[in-house]
Amino acid sequence: MEQITDEVRLREIIADPAAAIRDKERDHVDPVTAEFLARSPFFLLATTGPDGVDVSPRGDPAGCVLVLDEGRSVAFADRKGNRRLDSLRNILHDPRVGMIFLVPGSNDTVRVNGRARIVHRPDFADRLTVQGSTPELAIVVDVDEMYLHCAKAFLRASLWDASTWPAKDQVPSAGKLVKAQYGVPGPSREIDAALGRDALANRY
Numbered sequence: 001m002e003q004i005t006d007e008v009r010l011r012e013i014i015a016d017p018a019a020a021i022r023d024k025e026r027d028h029v030d031p032v033t034a035e036f037l038a039r040s041p042f043f044l045l046a047t048t049g050p051d052g053v054d055v056s057p058r059g060d061p062a063g064c065v066l067v068l069d070e071g072r073s074v075a076f077a078d079r080k081g082n083r084r085l086d087s088l089r090n091i092l093h094d095p096r097v098g099m100i101f102l103v104p105g106s107n108d109t110v111r112v113n114g115r116a117r118i119v120h121r122p123d124f125a126d127r128l129t130v131q132g133s134t135p136e137l138a139i140v141v142d143v144d145e146m147y148l149h150c151a152k153a154f155l156r157a158s159l160w161d162a163s164t165w166p167a168k169d170q171v172p173s174a175g176k177l178v179k180a181q182y183g184v185p186g187p188s189r190e191i192d193a194a195l196g197r198d199a200l201a202n203r204y
Contacts, residue, residue: 025145028071029112033146036110037065037074039103046098047116049090056087064128065101073142074099074112075119077128077135080202088137091116097141100149105160107151114141133204 004010016022029037041062046055058076066075078088091097095115102109122138158164175191178184184191 024147026147027145028143029067029074029146030071033110033148034067034071036103036108037067037101038063040065040101040110041104043099043101045087047087047090047094048096049086049093054086054090061130062103064130066124066127068124068140071143073114073140075122075124075128075138075140077125077130078118078137078139079135080204088118088139091118091139099141107154107160109149109154111145111147111149112141112143113145114143116141131204 004013039062041064042057042059043065044055045058046053048054058079060077060079064076067073068075095117097114097116099112099114100109101112117140119138119140121136122140125134125138128135128138154160172180173188173192174195175188175193178191178195179186179188
């Protein structure tokens with residue numbers, strides 16, 4: 001097994017991309033891409049801090065990611081979570097973030113890389129209100145790079161093909177995972193029930 005340690009060797013194995021792929025980044029969200037983001041109820045947020053890299057799932061009803069400043073920035077609410085503040089603390093340390101937006105049923109994704117800032121009670125907070133809950137904090141990301149990511153990963157995974165999905169009893173539940181990872185006493189079904197109640201009560 002050979003460990004690859006430099007880009008020269010890497011390019012000996014993988015050829016240069018086509019010019020259209022190499023130069024596909026844009027520095028703003030155009031109106032058509034804004035329509036894609038408006039249909040996205042879920043994205044992944046990658047941040048980096050003194051303790052390392054973090055990737056956080058973010059979900060809200062479609063339309064809760066706002067495109068601002070004629071596409072130069074995007075914004076989203078900071079919702080209730082576990083209060084570890086991993087993403088927010090990382091942003092304070094290093095504002096560079098990466099985001100991947102998904103739309104259910106679509107094999108395409110949109111990637112946004114930029115610099116994030118945390119804002120308190122922004123003037124657009126009402127546009128982020130869900131189920132009567134208006135967030136105290138929001139994250140605004142100034143767009144450095146935006147581009148479409150191809151569908152190959154989703155096609156390989158057959159992600160939206162329900163016939164490939166495992167049965168629910170074949171996937172360890174959250175309660176089983178918590179019990180295995182942390183040695184929590186008691187039946188896993190009781191942990192599942194407690195986590196389910198918390199998710200319902202503290203969603204917004």
